[in-house]
Amino acid sequence: xxxxxxxxxxxxxxxxxxxxxxxxxxxxxxxxxxxxxxxxxxxxxxxxxxxxxxxxxxxxxxxxxxxxxxxxxxxxxxxxxxxxxxxxxxxxxxxxxxxxxxxxxxxxxxxxxxxxxxxxxxxxxxxxxxxxx
Amino acid sequence: xxxxxxxxxxxxxxxxxxxxxxxxxxxxxxxxxxxxxxxxxxxxxxxxxxxxxxxxxxxxxxxxxxxxxxxxxxxxxxxxxxxxxxxxxxxxxxxxxxxxxxxxxxxxxxxxxxxxxxxxxxxxxxxxxxxxx
DNA sequence: ACAGCAGTTGACGTGCACGTAAGCTCGACG
DNA sequence: CGTCGAGCTTACGTGCACGTCAACTGCTGT
Numbered sequence: 001x002x003x004x005x006x007x008x009x010x011x012x013x014x015x016x017x018x019x020x021x022x023x024x025x026x027x028x029x030x031x032x033x034x035x036x037x038x039x040x041x042x043x044x045x046x047x048x049x050x051x052x053x054x055x056x057x058x059x060x061x062x063x064x065x066x067x068x069x070x071x072x073x074x075x076x077x078x079x080x081x082x083x084x085x086x087x088x089x090x091x092x093x094x095x096x097x098x099x100x101x102x103x104x105x106x107x108x109x110x111x112x113x114x115x116x117x118x119x120x121x122x123x124x125x126x127x128x129x130x131x132x133x
Numbered sequence: 134x135x136x137x138x139x140x141x142x143x144x145x146x147x148x149x150x151x152x153x154x155x156x157x158x159x160x161x162x163x164x165x166x167x168x169x170x171x172x173x174x175x176x177x178x179x180x181x182x183x184x185x186x187x188x189x190x191x192x193x194x195x196x197x198x199x200x201x202x203x204x205x206x207x208x209x210x211x212x213x214x215x216x217x218x219x220x221x222x223x224x225x226x227x228x229x230x231x232x233x234x235x236x237x238x239x240x241x242x243x244x245x246x247x248x249x250x251x252x253x254x255x256x257x258x259x260x261x262x263x264x265x266x
Numbered sequence: 267a268c269a270g271c272a273g274t275t276g277a278c279g280t281g282c283a284c285g286t287a288a289g290c291t292c293g294a295c296g
Numbered sequence: 297c298g299t300c301g302a303g304c305t306t307a308c309g310t311g312c313a314c315g316t317c318a319a320c321t322g323c324t325g326t
Binding site: 001056058059060065069072073083084086087090091093094097098100101103104105107111112114115117119121122125 | 167188191192193202205206213216217219220223224226229230231234236237238240241244245247248251252254255258
C-alpha cells in the first residue's frame with residue numbers, strides 16, 4: 001500500500017494529472033523516475049517534487065522557473081558556485097512571491113469591497129424588477 | 134498632460150505593454166477604447182481596467198476569467214439576475230484568491246527555510262572547494 | 267498460444283497570449 | 297505635392313503546456 005514507489009497510473013490518480021503530463025515533466029527534467037525495464041517508477045522524491053511543481057504552476061511560474069526552484073529544494077551534491085547562484089535565484093523568487101502575496105492581499109480587499117457593494121445592490125433590487133433608470 | 138484620454142502609444146509607455154497587446158485585449162472585449170475616426174482613444178475607465186487586467190494576469194487568471202471579473206467591477210446597468218450571478222462568480226474567485234494567498238504564504242515560509250539552509254551551506258563551503266565526498 | 271491491458275516512444279495537433287511582417291489610411295509638415 | 301510617422305487591419309508565426317493518435321513492448325490471466 002504505502003510502498004516506496006508508484007506506477008504512472010497511481011501517480012496520476014494521486015495528483016490528478018495525466019500520464020502525458022508526467023512524461024512531459026520528465027522530458028523537461030522536472031522529474032526523474034527510476035526505470036524498471038521500460039516502465040517508470042516514481043519515488044518519494046518524485047512525489048515531493050511533483051507537489052512543488054503543481055504548486056508552482058498555481059502561482060504562475062513557468063516550468064523552467066520551477067526547475068530552477070527545484071534545484072534549490074534538492075541540492076545535496078552541488079558545487080559551491082552553483083549553490084551560490086541557486087541561492088541568489090531563490091532570493092529573487094522569494095521577493096517575487098512576497099510581492100505577489102502583497103498584491104493579492106490588496107486585490108482581495110478590493111474585491112471584498114466590490115462584493116459588499118454588489119450584495120447591497122442585489123438586496124436593494126429585491127422585488128423591484130425595474131429599478132433601473 | 135492629465136487629459137482624460139490617451140493614445141495607444143501613451144498607454145503602452147504608461148503600462149509597459151505593446152500596441153499589439155492593447156488591440157488584442159480589445160478584440161477579447163477586455164478594453165473598449167472610443168474611436169476618433171480610426172484611432173483608439175483610451176479613457177480613464179480603460180486605464181483602470183488595464184490595471185486590473187495586468188494584476189489578474191500576475192495572479193495566473195486567464196484573460197477569459199479576468200473578463201468575468203471585470204464585469205463585476207463595472208456593472209452599473211445589469212439586471213438583478215445577472216448581477217446576482219456575477220456576485221456569485223466573484224465570491225468563488227474570492228475564495229480562490231484567499232486559498233491562493235494562504236498557499237503562497239506557506240510556500241514563502243518553506244522557501245525561507247530552504248534559503249536559510251542553503252545560505253548556511255554556502256557559508257560552510259567557503260574556502261574548501263572539495264568538501265563533497 | 268493468445269487476447270487484453272498497462273505502459274512506452276515518437277510525432278503531430280491544440281489553445282492561449284501574444285509577436286511580427288505586409289500593406290493600407292490619414293493628418294501634419296517642409 | 298510628396299513623404300513621413302503614427303496608427304490601423306489582416307494574417308501568419310511562435311513558445312508553452314500539454315492532448316491525441318499510432319504503433320510498439322511486455323506481462324498476465326485463461
